[in-house]
Amino acid sequence: MFNPLVDSFDSLSDLEIDNKISELTRKYFISNNPQVQSQIATILEMFKLEIEARSASQRLKEQNNENGLDNLIKVS
Numbered sequence: 001m002f003n004p005l006v007d008s009f010d011s012l013s014d015l016e017i018d019n020k021i022s023e024l025t026r027k028y029f030i031s032n033n034p035q036v037q038s039q040i041a042t043i044l045e046m047f048k049l050e051i052e053a054r055s056a057s058q059r060l061k062e063q064n065n066e067n068g069l070d071n072l073i074k075v076s
Contacts, residue, residue, distance in 0.1 A: 009019070009047075009050045014051065014054060017047055017050060017051055018051070020047055021044060021047050021048065021051075024040050024043060024044050026042065027040055028040045028041065028044065
């Protein structure tokens with residue numbers, strides 16, 4: 001998905017993204033304009049995908065740390 005009004009998410013923390021999701025969800029339900037709701041829904045989906053990607057990346061890092069080769073090699 002692409003929206004020209006949304007910049008990169010790299011500068012935002014997870015908490016800031018969560019706050020944006022809450023704010024946009026509130027604005028979505030306040031709006032009565034279907035076109036505005038559509039744009040907000042697109043941006044919301046982008047934020048949610050970013051959170052999912054960050055969570056998956058974090059889980060992968062944790063999994064690699066637990067199952068890394070360092071834990072398999074025992075030196076005595």
